[in-house]
Amino acid sequence: MDKAPKFKYVPEASSDVGANCPIKIMEGKYNGIVYRYGKISLKETENEEINVTMEIDVLKAPDNFDQQQEDFTNAVGQIFTQIVEEGIEQEPVDLEDDVHRD
Numbered sequence: 001m002d003k004a005p006k007f008k009y010v011p012e013a014s015s016d017v018g019a020n021c022p023i024k025i026m027e028g029k030y031n032g033i034v035y036r037y038g039k040i041s042l043k044e045t046e047n048e049e050i051n052v053t054m055e056i057d058v059l060k061a062p063d064n065f066d067q068q069q070e071d072f073t074n075a076v077g078q079i080f081t082q083i084v085e086e087g088i089e090q091e092p093v094d095l096e097d098d099v100h101r102d
Helices: 070-089
Strands: 007-009 023-025 034-044 050-060
Touching: 023 070, 034 070, 050 070
Parallel strands: none
Antiparallel strands: 007 023, 023 034, 034 050
16 A cells, blocks of 8 residues: 555534544645545455445645545545544554453
8 A cells, every 4th residue: 555645634614513523634646635524334354354444524725626536535535544543553552451440
């Protein structure tokens, strides 16, 4: 898989309280496009691979932008993968420390 384009979170781009934080692509062909992830579904295939389906809500893009372009869906998929991988790499939380026993 190719490297994800640089991106940043732009919470000020959302007017919805509690909505997923919008993301702005900061380089490459889709520089300046702001979007957020909607519903994300994971489904295991017969080959034990994971198919990911995601809804993308484009908040800011050129007028003639087609979000169905394969390059764009690949780019937002790469960003999603990077976000998940970075989340996995964070320090694990030991839930046993938070359990209260009477």
